[in-house]
Amino acid sequence: MIHFVVHDEHDSVGVVVVEGVKSGDKLSGWIMDQDKDIELKALSDIPIGHKLAIKSLKSGDTVIKYGVDIGKTIAPIAVGEHTHVQNLRTKRW
Template identity: 60%
Template structure:
């Protein structure tokens, strides 16, 4: 089962594509450009359509989704955690 998708292997977050992801669930994330799977354990509940961190990120790191810079980390994020407005902000303002 595919739980999350990302475009490029360099992406730092994937998008949850199923409902009911709970902490402790082993997630299969499909890298579309490489057509391969990576596995990560969810540390938190991840709502469908939301981002899950694929690697540990520190404050100031750039977040990549679909191969694009989507923002900056404003609170540390561990691999498997929910990446959202509480820990990622746009660089536009």
């Protein structure tokens, strides 16, 4: 079962595609462009459609989703952690 998808292996985050991801769950992901599988452990509960980090990120790092810069971190984010408004901001403002 695929729990999250990633566009390219250079992305920072993947998108959860199933309901009910809980902290501690072992997750399987699919990196679409390279047709690779990836596995990691969820460090947070993550709703469907939300992002999870697939790389460790420091505060101020750029976050890449689907090959596009979607903002910068405002706090460190560990692999498997929910990546959303609590730790990510747009660079537009």
